[in-house]
Structures are given as structure tokens and as C-alpha cells.
Amino acid sequence: MGERMFIEGNIAVGWGAASAGCQAFFGYPITPQNEITEWFAREFPKMGRIFAQSQSELGSINLVYGAAAAGVRAMTSTSGPGWSLMQETMSDMANAELPCVVVDVQRGGPGGGPIRHAQQDYFQCTRGGGHGDYRNIVLAPASSQESCDLVQLAFYLADKYRNPVVVMTDAIIGRLRETVEVEKIEFGPLPDKDWAVKGKARHKDGKRRIVDHSGDLLRRYPSYRALLQSLEQKMKQMQESELRYEGYKMEDASLILVAYGYTARVAKEAVNMARADGIKAGLIRLITAWPFPYQVIREKACQGGKFLVVEDSLGQVIEDVRFAVEGRAEVHLVSILDRHIPTDGGMILPDKVFDKIKEIQ
Amino acid sequence: MSQGGRLEDAMNEEVKVVTKQRVAGRPKLLVPQIAGFIYCPGCHEPLAARAIAEVLEKLGMGDRAIGVFDIGCNSFLLGMLDIDAVLTPHGRPPDMATGVKRVYPDNIVFTVQGDGGLLSIGADPLLGALTRAEKITIIMLNNAVYGTTGGQMAPTSLEGQVTTTTPNGRDLARTGFPTHAAEMIATFRGVAYSARGAFNTPKNYMRTRKYITSAFQKQMDNVGLSFVEIICACPENWRLSPIDSLKWIEEKMIPEFPLGEFKNVDRIE
Amino acid sequence: MLKGEVIIDEALCQGCGYCVKFCPRGCIAITGDKFTPQGYLLPTVIKPDECKPCGVCAMLCPAAAIEVYKFETEVVA
Numbered sequence: 045m046g047e048r049m050f051i052e053g054n055i056a057v058g059w060g061a062a063s064a065g066c067q068a069f070f071g072y073p074i075t076p077q078n079e080i081t082e083w084f085a086r087e088f089p090k091m092g093r094i095f096a097q098s099q100s101e102l103g104s105i106n107l108v109y110g111a112a113a114a115g116v117r118a119m120t121s122t123s124g125p126g127w128s129l130m131q132e133t134m135s136d137m138a139n140a141e142l143p144c145v146v147v148d149v150q151r152g153g154p155g156g157g158p159i160r161h162a163q164q165d166y167f168q169c170t171r172g173g174g175h176g177d178y179r180n181i182v183l184a185p186a187s188s189q190e191s192c193d194l195v196q197l198a199f200y201l202a203d204k205y206r207n208p209v210v211v212m213t214d215a216i217i218g219r220l221r222e223t224v225e226v227e228k229i230e231f232g233p234l235p236d237k238d239w240a241v242k243g244k245a246r247h248k249d250g251k252r253r254i255v256d257h258s259g260d261l262l263r264r265y266p267s268y269r270a271l272l273q274s275l276e277q278k279m280k281q282m283q284e285s286e287l288r289y290e291g292y293k294m295e296d297a298s299l300i301l302v303a304y305g306y307t308a309r310v311a312k313e314a315v316n317m318a319r320a321d322g323i324k325a326g327l328i329r330l331i332t333a334w335p336f337p338y339q340v341i342r343e344k345a346c347q348g349g350k351f352l353v354v355e356d357s358l359g360q361v362i363e364d365v366r367f368a369v370e371g372r373a374e375v376h377l378v379s380i381l382d383r384h385i386p387t388d389g390g391m392i393l394p395d396k397v398f399d400k401i402k403e404i405q
Numbered sequence: 406m407s408q409g410g411r412l413e414d415a416m417n418e419e420v421k422v423v424t425k426q427r428v429a430g431r432p433k434l435l436v437p438q439i440a441g442f443i444y445c446p447g448c449h450e451p452l453a454a455r456a457i458a459e460v461l462e463k464l465g466m467g468d469r470a471i472g473v474f475d476i477g478c479n480s481f482l483l484g485m486l487d488i489d490a491v492l493t494p495h496g497r498p499p500d501m502a503t504g505v506k507r508v509y510p511d512n513i514v515f516t517v518q519g520d521g522g523l524l525s526i527g528a529d530p531l532l533g534a535l536t537r538a539e540k541i542t543i544i545m546l547n548n549a550v551y552g553t554t555g556g557q558m559a560p561t562s563l564e565g566q567v568t569t570t571t572p573n574g575r576d577l578a579r580t581g582f583p584t585h586a587a588e589m590i591a592t593f594r595g596v597a598y599s600a601r602g603a604f605n606t607p608k609n610y611m612r613t614r615k616y617i618t619s620a621f622q623k624q625m626d627n628v629g630l631s632f633v634e635i636i637c638a639c640p641e642n643w644r645l646s647p648i649d650s651l652k653w654i655e656e657k658m659i660p661e662f663p664l665g666e667f668k669n670v671d672r673i674e
Numbered sequence: 675m676l677k678g679e680v681i682i683d684e685a686l687c688q689g690c691g692y693c694v695k696f697c698p699r700g701c702i703a704i705t706g707d708k709f710t711p712q713g714y715l716l717p718t719v720i721k722p723d724e725c726k727p728c729g730v731c732a733m734l735c736p737a738a739a740i741e742v743y744k745f746e747t748e749v750v751a
Contacts, residue, residue: 068507094507098500099533106497106530110473110504113491118504136494241489241505243512244468254483256492262439262484420750428678429729430741442737446688446714451736607696607730640690647690 046227053191054218056226057121057147057211058083060195063228066145067116068094070107072126075159076215077149080121101126105133105146112142113255115240117199121147123215124157124165127173134208135174136257138275143202143209145195150214158388161215162380163305166360169212170334177272179279181286182210182333184304188222193229194331200231201286205278212333214356216306216391288331291340293319297326299405300344302365303354304330307392311354314397321398323405330361341368350404351375354397356383376404434458434467439484447647449604449637450546453517454482456610457544460617461488466513466625471505473498475518475527478552482517496526499534502541513621515542521551524560524584531590534630538595538673542620542631545586547601547662548639556642560584563661568642583661587634591668597629600666603636605654609664619669629673636662678727679743680719686739689714693731693740701725 049059057080061069069088071081081097088095094111098104104120111118122130127148137144150165152158169182181201183194191213198209241253256262259271292312294300299318303311308329318325328337341351350373353362362377369375378400383390435458444451461467467488474483476495483490493501498516506514523531523545534541550568551557557570561583565574591599598620602613613635620631636658638650645653680702682693687710694702694717701721708716719725732740 068504070504096503096507096537099536100529102497102529103500103533106493106500107504107507109493109497110491110501110506111508112504113501114471114505114508116508133494133497140492241471241491242509243471243489244487247489250468252487253489254492255490256483257494258480258492261480262492418751422748422750424746424748425679426744426746428727428742428744429732431732431738435738442686444688444736446736447690447692448736451738452734455736455738604734607734610734647692648695651692651695 046225049224049226050221051188051224052079052219052221053185053188053213054079054149055083056188056192056224057195058087059224059226060192061119061145061199062087062091063226064196064199065117066093066119066199068108068111068118070096070098070104070118070120072098072101072104072122074101074123074126076151076218077121077123077147079218080147080149101129105130108144109133109137109142112137112144113140113241115237115242117203119145119147121149123149123151124153127165127168131174134180135172135176135178137208138172138176138178139259139271140255140257141206142255143206145198145202145209145211147195147211147213149218150212152388159215160388161306161356163214163307163356164360165212166333166355166357169210170336178275179282179334180208180210181205181282181335182212184212184330184333185217186305186308186329187217188220188224191217192224192226196229197231200234203234205282207278212305214305283335286332287335287337289337289340290329290331292327292329294326294328297324298348299323299325299350299352299401300341301325301327301352301354301397302330302341302361303327304333304361307354307356310392310394311397313394314401317394317398318401323401325401336364338364338368341365342370345369345373349373352378352400352404354378354392356380356392374404376400432458432462434461434487435485436487438481443481444478445641447638447640447650448478449548450478450482451485452604452610453479453544453546453635453637454485456614456617457515458486460614460621461513463618464621464625466621469511470513470515471509473502473505473514473516475516475522477519477522479517479519479546496522497530499527499530499539499541499543503534503537503539506539506541510540513542513624515544515621517544517546519552519559520545520547520549520561520586521559524586535590535593535595538593538629540624540627540629542624542633544617545632545634546637547586547634548637549658550639550642552639552642561662563657585662587632587667590632593630595629595673596632596668597623597670597673598631598666599668600632601634601636601662601664603654603659603664605636605638605651612664616666626671628671675747676722676725676745678725678745679722680725680727680731681741681743682717683739684710684716686737687714687716688712688737689716690736691717692734692736693717696730696734698728698730699724699726702731
């Protein structure tokens with residue numbers, strides 16, 4: 045039985061990271077994730093763990109690179125604009141095969157954008173985000189509890205694949221206060237990080253270790269192709285083994301909603317309203333935004349299903365759904381433009397989704 | 406007894422033995438480069454790796470050192486030092502060094518970067534480390550150009566210096582003035598040591614080696630951030646022979662970038 | 675009797691000439707008739723007998739191509 049708390053998602057991220065044995069956090073102020081950085085500033089020194097406020101998000105991600113290269117579990121958290129500054133190093137960590145966790149608490153975009161909720165970083169999170177061929181597993185919590193649990197999963201998957209993992213929440217999930225049971229989750233053994241730099245004296249074989257982000261330059265791989273083959277193999281494995289989604293009322297559903305994060309909770313509400321109205325609606329809630337559940341969507345499309353994507357952006361998840369159905373089914377959208385008021389405080393509400401369901405079914 | 410007799414004869418003759426002792430040569434920590442020796446003839450950057458290797462050997466810190474190298478010509482120094490090392494994105498070594506040092510405070514963690522790598526793209530991490538007074542050592546190789554990419558202007562390019570991005574010579578009115586890292590860094594409270602050396606003469610090489618020793622010693626004594634700037638010849642991008650590059654350092658670089666220690670304190674309140 | 679020996683590894687030397695310039699006794703020169711496998715002009719020790727092995731040539735060699743030895747003769751008996 046873990047410790048029960050009534051906390052917001054941002055705070056749950058902290059307790060989750062601590063439970064997962066995270067040893068180092070580096071962060072820079074940006075709304076709406078400040079509560080995360082502030083939690084680590086308060087709690088990590090008490091736990092004898094490492095906290096430092098960096099000089100920028102460029103600093104945060106590169107401090108994480110350093111701590112990860114030294115072999116400890118390290119993370120940072122940020123929001124859209126800061127997340128953009130981190131992309132070069134995210135790409136470097138994919139090449140260097142360095143594990144770490146980055147939490148992106150999404151806010152409005154593009155550019156300065158409002159500091160409130162949105163879901164417009166989906167592409168940037170799920171397509172790698174930086175230069176070159178690589179992907180990151182992207183986890184999408186839809187509650188404070190999941191913010192705690194998925195951060196723990198993120199650390200496990202990061203170490204398992206030696207690759208960064210992104211936890212993609214938003215200002216609503218981040219600031220929503222809910223009951224959370226904080227409990228350390230056991231995921232099973234992982235290999236020792238013999239590759240990490242620690243000073244030769246700390247290596248059993250006394251030989252030097254090099255962490256570099258240009259795999260072939262220093263002959264970590266025999267050739268550039270060998271590096272790329274290795275990365276491709278890793279991405280395939282992640283896709284095959286790490287897909288996670290929640291199917292809600294999917295068995296007989298003919299109108300399938302697809303959503304993640306806070307809009308998935310809105311969609312679930314709308315599915316219940318539709319079901320009460322006799323409409324066979326269901327929901328696929330992405331828990332991993334990448335890998336994406338192409339297979340189950342394609343199967344439903346082949347059975348004649350229709351799709352309604354609910355996302356707080358101009359339409360990003362919808363591209364993956366269209367890609368999955370390959371023209372076999374209609375794909376509709378409730379987007380950021382369907383919020384209940386035009387200001388940045390607007391939200392996509394269940395009755396709006398329900399109206400759309402009635403319109404297209 | 407004939408055999409014995411011969412033995413006696415040997416006893417009386419003066420027997421000279423010539424021993425051959427190694428006086429100087431490749432330091433033990435300086436290993437053949439992983440990717441092959443890629444430096445241009447006369448480039449001084451490999452001498453920085455040599456000096457670091459010699460200092461680490463003298464301090465006995467080879468197996469507790471972690472080098473953090475930048476993108477640039479100095480990237481390949483990483484392969485030449487038999488120590489744990491990290492290659493970082495361009496300009497980011499002070500960030501990585503902070504991350505590593507925070508995890509292993511008892512190790513010697515030092516960065517090696519170019520002038521552009523530290524003062525241009527690396528200004529953000531430099532200022533971060535200086536503000537946080539990280540107990541790391543930063544070594545900047547000042548060759549007044551961006552070497553790897555073919556000789557563009559750097560923050561330390563001199564007035565009138567021709568580079569591929571100042572084809573008519575650096576015009577200070579349009580590009581600003583050479584940045585003086587050692588003096589600037591010495592102004593930070595969290596800095597325990599800041600010096601500038603060069604490799605253009607044997608005396609300067611030995612002096613610079615002493616500066617590196619002092620810088621590492623500050624880190625071992627946990628005093629504060631230590632910095633060593635080293636003027637390095639870049640014959641290829643200066644369009645000069647190695648020997649003429651030494652002259653250019655003497656007549657142009659050193660007058661602009663005077664050598665010496667700019668800060669040397671044993672305690673920071 | 676030679677006091678010392680300077681060995682320049684031609685596989686590493688790049689003919690930069692620093693050893694020639696910095697040898698306090700001018701023992702090394704680039705004669706122009708010898709090349710390294712990579713095609714650089716190889717410096718050679720032209721005055722071996724004047725070499726007082728101080729090691730400056732090795733110290734300033736960017737390619738770490740030079741090893742310097744000292745001969746000592748000991749009377750054993």
C-alpha cells in the first residue's frame with residue numbers, strides 16, 4: 045500500500061521520479077511546469093539527491109546528458125518553448141544511447157503562446173523532435189495517478205532501451221489535484237550501466253569509457269550504417285513491445301474516439317453520453333503516443349468503423365489515425381477550435397464532442 | 406682451472422655498461438588516436454592533450470579524471486587521452502561537466518573547448534557554470550578561428566584578421582571586439598583560478614603546464630571553478646606555415662591576449 | 675661517445691619543424707631529401723654528437739612522434 049496524497053499531476057511527477065530512484069533533476073523556470081522544478085528544489089536535497097537550476101532549457105537537457113553519461117537516472121521537465129530548445133541534445137542522446145526522462149507539460153503554441161493547456165506538441169514529441177532518424181517512447185498521463193506511475197515506467201523504459209523517454213502532459217493534467225497512491229513499481233531487473241563514465245578507477249576492468257554522440261566518428265560502431273541499423277532495431281523493438289493504450293467500450297463500438305491526456309477524459313464522458321443515447325461509441329486512449337496503436341485502429345476500420353479524434357490542437361493525432369485507416373474509414377476531428385470560449389482559457393467540453401458524435405454517426 | 410682463470414682476467418678488466426634511459430617522449434596517458442591522427446601539421450591542440458596527460462600523470466589523477474570535450478578540432482583530443490570522457494553537443498561541455506561533477510564530486514572533471522565553442526555558442530553553459538560556481542576546470546583553446554569548419558571568424562579573431570567570414574579582415578566596427586576570456590572569467594566570485602598560456606615556446610609550454618596543474622589542484626582542493634585559456638597555433642586556417650604561426654602568436658596574438666594568471670585564490674568566502 | 679639519442683617516428687611526424695626550431699643546439703634539421711610515408715618532409719638529427727638529451731624536441735612535438743634517450747656509461751668493476 046503506497047502513501048495516499050491529494051496532489052496535482054506536476055507534484056505526482058516528483059513523487060514518481062523519487063520512487064523510481066531518480067538521482068538528478070535539472071530544471072529551468074517555465075510555466076506551467078514550475079511546480080515540478082520547485083518540488084525537486086524542496087525534496088531532492090532532503091533525500092541527498094542532486095538538484096540544480098540551470099541557466100536555460102539548453103542547460104537543463106545538457107546537465108541531464110552529463111548526469112546520464114555518469115550512469116544515474118536523471119530527468120528534467122519543461123514546456124513547449126523550452127522543449128524546443130532541447131531538441132538538439134535529444135537527438136544527441138539518441139545517438140549516444142543515453143537514458144533519461146523529459147516531462148513536457150504542454151502549453152499553447154506556436155511561439156510565445158498562452159501559458160495554459162494545449163496539446164500542440166504531439167508531433168514534436170512523437171516524431172523524435174530533433175534532427176536525424178530516431179524516436180522516443182512518449183507516455184501520455186491522463187491523471188495525477190498516471191503522472192506518478194508513468195514517470196516510473198519512463199525511467200524503466202529509458203534504461204531498458206538506453207534512450208530518452210518523454211512524458212507528455214499538459215497544464216490541466218499538471219495542475220489538476222487528485223488522489224494519488226504513491227507506490228514504488230517494480231519492473232524487473234536491468235543490466236548494469238557498465239558503459240557509464242565514472243573515472244577509470246571505478247571500472248572493474250580499469251579501462252576507459254567514452255560516451256559520445258557520434259557513433260561512428262570514434263568507432264563506437266564499425267560504420268555509420270551499423271549505427272543506423274542498431275537504432276532502427278531499437279525503434280522496432282520499442283514499437284513491438286512497448287505499445288500501451290486503453291480501450292473503453294470498444295467491443296461493439298462502431299464509432300471510435302481517439303484521444304490522449306485530458307481530452308481523453310472528455311471523450312470518455314462523451315462516449316458515456318452517446319451510449320446512453322443508444323449510439324455504439326468507444327474510445328481508444330493513447331497511453332503511449334509513440335508507439336502508436338495503428339494495428340487496432342486499422343482492424344476497426346476494416347470492420348467498417350468511423351473515427352472521431354478529439355485533441356486540443358489544430359489536428360496532429362488525426363494524421364496518425366488517417367495513416368492507420370489508409371482511407372478505409374471516415375476520420376473526423378474535434379479540435380482546439382471547438383473550445384467552449386475563444387480565449388486561451390477555453391476547453392473542449394463533453395457536450396461539444398457528443399454533438400459531433402451525433403452529427404457524424 | 407682454465408675456466409677459473411678466464412674469470413679472474415674478467416675481474417681485473419674495467420667493465421663499462423652503457424644504460425639507455427628514456428628522457429622524454431609520449432606521455433603514458435596519451436594514446437594513439439581512435440580515429441587516426443587528424444590534426445594539421447603544426448596544430449597546437451594535440452599539445453593541449455599532451456600537457457593534460459602530463460599533468461594528470463604528475464598528480465596521479467589519470468584514473469579519476471573525466472574529460473568533457475566539445476564539437477570542434479578538440480573533439481579528437483578525446484580519443485588521445487586514456488581517461489573516461491564525454492563528447493558533447495557544440496558549446497555544451499560546462500553543462501555536461503556540471504552533470505558529471507555533481508554525480509562524482511571526487512573526480513577531476515574538466516572541459517576542453519575552442520574559443521567559439523566556449524565564448525560564442527558556449528556562452529550559455531559558461532555563464533551557467535560560472536554563476537553556479539561549479540567546481541570544474543574549463544580549458545579553452547584559443548586559435549582565433551573556427552578550425553574544423555574551415556576557418557571562420559571566432560569571438561577571439563583579431564582586428565584585421567582574414568577569415569572565411571571576414572574576407573577583408575575583421576572590421577571591429579561591424580563585428581565587435583575580441584573577447585578576453587581569462588580576464589572576464591576572473592571577475593566571477595565563484596572562480597578560484599583563471600590563467601592564459603600558450604605553446605609557442607618551450608618556456609610557455611612549461612608555464613602553461615603549470616597553469617593546468619594549478620587549475621586541477623584548485624578542483625582537487627574544492628576551492629572553485631578553474632579556467633585555463635591556451636593560445637594555439639592553427640597554421641591551416643591562418644594560412645601560415647607552422648613556424649610563421651609561432652611568429653604570428655608572438656607578434657599578434659600575445660599582445661592582444663597577454664599571458665599570465667588573472668586570478669589565483671585558495672579560498673572563496 | 676653519444677650522450678643521447680633522438681628517435682623521430684616517421685609514421686607520426688608531420689614535418690611541422692618545431693623540433694628543428696626549438697632544439698637549443700640545432701641538432702635537428704629538415705634536409706629536404708627525406709619524406710615520411712605520408713609525404714611530409716622528415717626532420718633528421720644532423721648533429722647527434724652535440725645532442726645533450728634535454729627532451730625539448732619531444733616536449734613540443736604535436737604528434738608526440740619523438741622519443742629521447744640518455745646514454746649513461748657505468749663502470750661495473
